[in-house]
């Protein structure tokens with residue numbers, strides 16, 4: 001079960017996602033979980049869980065009396081998520097499903113979280129209606145989608161590199177991933193019957209691993225570099241080198257870089 005319209009990783013890419021997306025994703029997890037006031041014992045759904053960054057943090061917060069279910073459309077991401085789920089937390093339950101057809105009873109969850117997934121749903125309104133259906137009355141949803149790429153220098157530079165080295169389709173799909181707006185999210189909340197919707201910007205300064213190692217890994221863990229991967233290591237090395245060049249002004253003497261990232265954080269109540 002895959003949805004080719006969205007963020008779909010194949011082969012060993014989920015393993016690389018777990019390693020190379022972590023520096024960008026991890027700093028925003030606490031903001032998402034803080035917004036929904038996660039409490040011990042809560043029933044939580046992590047929607048479009050990927051390799052499980054948010055599900056693992058949520059499981060630690062809800063404790064042994066709580067329960068976390070993590071759903072994704074991509075089998076490879078779920079396999080990686082299950083492999084990384086630590087046994088010291090209450091077990092996280094995994095399920096493969098599209099966001100707009102969730103295999104749960106009405107009013108199952110206290111909280112639904114979704115980090116950097118909603119921009120890839122082919123039908124955002126249908127997905128948020130499903131979120132509303134599986135939330136209990138008074139339950140909360142929090143989701144993030146990246147702000148326009150110009151607000152995050154890494155993504156802005158990567159967009160230029162994909163435009164130069166990738167295909168027109170990849171360039172277009174990359175831009176699409178940054179096109180979700182606050183108005184669009186607020187409208188989808190309203191259409192789903194959710195109330196008290198808020199959308200605001202969250203900024204984090206991320207200290208990356210040394211760029212020369214991290215950039216090629218991160219480039220190989222996104223779906224918009226498939227043509228470069230297929231063209232062989234030389235093509236990926238040239239594109240990654242160009243991205244490092246564009247980021248040279250942010251680079252510290254030890255090769256790391258401190259880069260600002262900005263996301264939209266949207267919340268609502270059923």
Ligand SMILES: C[S@@+](CC[C@H](N)C(=O)[O-])C[C@H]1O[C@@H](n2cnc3c(N)ncnc32)[C@H](O)[C@@H]1O
Pocket residue numbers: 003006007008009021025047048049050051052053054071072073074077097098099100114115116117120121122
């Ligand atoms: C950028 S990743 C984010 C993963 C994870 N939430 C994180 O914080 O790293 C986007 C995820 O959305 C999933 N996805 C895309 N379209 C989906 C859909 N229609 N239903 C469920 N998951 C979807 C992808 O498989 C991928 O795992």
